[in-house]
Amino acid sequence: MTDVDLTADPLHDSPALREFFGDSYDRVARFAVMLADQGVLRGLIGPREVPRLWERHILNSAAVVPFLGEGTIVDIGSGAGLPGMVVAAMLPERSVVLVEPMERRTQWLFESAKECGIDNVTVVRGRAEEVDEVVEADVITARAVASIDKLVKWSAPLLSPSGEMVLLKGRSAGDELERGKYVLRKHGLVGSVHEAPTLEGLEATTVVRLQRQG
Template identity: 55%
Template sequence: MVDTDETIGTSPAVREYFGEHYDSVARFHARLRDEGELRGLIGPREVDRLWERHILNSAAVVPFLTAAQSVADIGSGAGLPGIVIAILRPDATVHLIEPMERRTTWLEEIVADLGLSNVSVKRGRAEEYDGALEVDAVTSRAVAALSKLARISLPLVRPGGELVVLKGRNVEKEIEPARQVLRKLTVGDPEILEGHTVDGIESTTILRVRRR
């Protein structure tokens, strides 16, 4: 039986997409595949679709972070998208913020394993870093609805910086309920963007909000 996930991950298109960073990304994938379910980082159904649903999905946000020299990944969990961003943007400082100890332990292991000198792992909730951390961009994946996400994330974004988050196809429904919060936090209108990686792989829906 063909291992579709493995076929995607070893394909010339994916190797070309990640370029010089491919070996590090593949190592991260292997650790997730071998340990992710056991350590409670991913569900059992996700093991066989890590490249498409998680690795490439996370990588799709990177082109929208090209101007950011500092990034915070809120609720980093298994390191998606934070570890992928850190691999692809070795020139940027990436803060992985995660409240659960077993997950921060995992993140610290991965950072050491991959030799990611540009990463800082912070145990705690985003709200705890209000006033203590200011970055060019905050990102997250499957953390909360936009109204809550804006409240906990935007205080970490410097004026002129951005909230750039991975969202589902129905993200537009989250915008109106979040209008009041967004106005209070003095940000521009939300943009819904499509992040593309490799031909044949579903695009990723990304929401971007700029802080004035």
């Protein structure tokens, strides 16, 4: 495996990336290289995604880290490992659980964690609504999985009594919150929308934080 497929990405191996990720850069970069090398073949990313992998996927995932509070992090619908693998690489002291229903994707998560030296992850195969007896989260993350109301219905039962959800969303996050307000109220959650910047000159990522009322 080489990084040849990532050389088209103008950010790859840049000083700005190294400064942003600090001590976690090597782990994150190994994962990025592996995703570029195998992601298209395994159906994890599209062929046009590789030249913008760092901005569109890795940095977008990394933007959630400052919002993750304390305790066990559970990434719902991990898929390619976004944001879960990036989060685990950046927070090696935290326990990160990757929940993914598709067998071929859980295999990818196992392999990439081992290959990249990211040893603080646990991979659980199943849908969020199926794993509440074996998974408890202090913080739940998700990216490009479902609308907020659906994510809350599926995932809220996994939350610890003081747990929260921190979701990566697009520009319509406010509208999603409005549409999901009755589901949030049912589960005792209050939502807020935040901008999460990464590198200078790049568009900020939108993060939705769902916290317990009171």
